[in-house]
Amino acid sequence: MTTSTVLLVADLTGVAVFAASGASAAVAKRLDLFGVVFVGVVAALGGGIFRDLVINEVPPLAFADWRYAATxxxxxxxxxxxxxxxxxxxxxxxxxxxxGLGLFTVTGTLKALDAHVPAVGACMIGVLTAIGGGLGRDLLTGEIPVVLRREIYALAALAGSILVALLSAYGQAHAAGLIVAIAFVFVLRLVALRRRWSAPVATLRPPRTGTRGPRG
Structure with missing residues (x-):
């Protein structure tokens, strides 16, 4: 398969799994059919729309290609x-x-690289592509976005995007290499959940409540 075909398949697969993720979260919140479909569509297409706007691919594929919205x-x-x-x-x-995190990380980073975005910028676009849909899903279902919690989420996407950039730099961004990158993000995210890995958070010291006695 050509790189463009691999990207299309990975993109549509990512759309499907993020739509299922968003719909499952909406079902758990007991939304009606319209609400479930709406949350699913936002979760599936939000990150890709952001990616396409940033790399100046207009209109975004979510609007230009019916297969995305239909999927x-x-x-x-x-x-x-x-x-x-x-x-x-x-x-x-x-x-x-x-x-979905793994799929959108890889496709977002690779599309940015194909648009001649430098590696650092492409990694940022890959991360934002991956977390954008989940951010919209969590906000619509009244949850604190996963990316703002202590969990390893955006960091997993960042690691995956760096791997894609390295594969591209060494000419290994073919189907097998991209599948490895997708699997890497997927496994890293699940292992982090399983082992309860988390990013460090700031330690807040309680304010001092004691008062000084009168000077003698």
């Missing part, structure tokens, strides 16, 4: 109707989100 909407609707068969929705959401 997102159909997947979200399928989750709405089939959710009784999806046991343990929270686990399902986390696994699908990890898969």
């Amino acid at each position: 997102a909407a159909a997947t979200a609707a399928a989750v709405f109707w089939l959710h009784p068969q999806l046991a343990r929705l929270r686990t399902t959401v986390l696994v699908l989100d990890a898969a």
